[in-house]
Structures are given as C-alpha cells and as structure tokens.
Amino acid sequence: MKELSYIRVGDYYIPNLKLAEQPDRSIGKYGRMRRRYLKEYRPALYNSLLLSEKLYPHLLETDEAANARMDILMPQLMKAAGVTEELKAADQMKWVGLANNCRAQAEEIVLSEIIFN
Template sequence: MSELTYTQNGDYLIPDLSLSKQPQTPLGKYGRMRKNYLKEHRPVLWNSLLLSEKLYPHLREIEEAANNRLERMMPELMKSAGVTEELKASDPMKWAGLMNTLRAQAEEVILAELVFS
C-alpha cells in the first residue's frame, strides 16, 4: 500500500483517497436495479462494497445470476402453462399474452430473491 497523502483545506488535512480503476462494462437491468436498491435502502452495505471495491463485481454477479435464473425458469413455466410452438402459430396474441405473464412471474421471483434482498 502506498503512502497516504493529504491536502490542506483551511485548518483541516483531507486524505487524498481514490478508487483503483474498475472495469466498466455496462450493467444490465438487474445489476442497475440492485445498485439503486443498495444506494437507497442499504446505504451501509452500499458504502462498504463501494469502499472495498467489491461493488461492481457484486453487481455483475447479481446480473449474471438473475439472467441465468430467468433462462432456467421460463421453459419450466412455459411447460406448466401449456405454451407451445403450436399455440404460437395458431393464436399469436394468446401466446404473447401468456409469455408476458410468465416473464412477469419469473421476474417477480428474481427481484424478490436476488435484487431486493
């Protein structure tokens, strides 16, 4: 660890703190939602992750886990609801409505278990 330097600000010495360079690939929907949740509802955890430089890896992990969970849940939900390619061909509006409903159900579970916990 390098020597800590200070900047004089009036009568106070302020430490010159900076974070190391973090990879900045864009976060997806779930990573951004987790970030906003931590910032607004869990400020102590937010600051702890930010200052330990573990925030971005945590957000990437949440993003990947949420997307993987969605990919695993959708086929199971589609099977249980009877959503098939035949339905898609015969009644596309019903198929689209069912798919939207199933995706909303899956996202509700993901948000409760991963993002807002």
C-alpha cells in the same frame, strides 16, 4: 494500508485518492435494480461495498445470477403454462399474453430471491 499522498491547493492539502481499475463491462438491468435497492434500503451495506471497491463486482455478479435464473425459469414456466410453438402458430395474441405472463412471474421470482434479498 497505503500511504496517502496530498496535493496542495492554495492553503489546503487535499488527499490524492484514486479508485482501483474496475472491469470494463456494463451493469445490466438487474445490477442497476440491486444498486438502487441497496442505496435506498440498505445504505450501510451500500456504503461499505462502495468504499471497499466491491460494489461494482457485486452488481455484476448479481446481474449475472439474475439473468441465469431467468434463463432457467422462463422455459419451465412456459412449459407449465402451455406456451408452445403450435399455440404461437394458431393464436399469436394468446401466445404473447401467456409469454408476457410467464416473464412477469419469472421476474417476480428473481426480484424476491436475488435482488431484494
């Protein structure tokens, strides 16, 4: 364990704490959802990850996994629902409705498998 250093402020000594360098990438939508879930429903795990400086890498990994899963699910669901380029050319409103339905289904799967697990 590292030796702590202290700063004197008036009559008090305050620990000089610094976080390790974190990656310079931003957390996406699913990473933020995971953070909110951990903070509200799994506070012990959230605090453990936060204090061990593993929260940010965990959220990045979760975001990448969720986006990869969405990229796999969307074409499969669109094919199963019959969402094709021919339908897009023939009836755009129907295509948009079916595509939005597929996205909602894929997000529900990702949320239950990755975010809320």
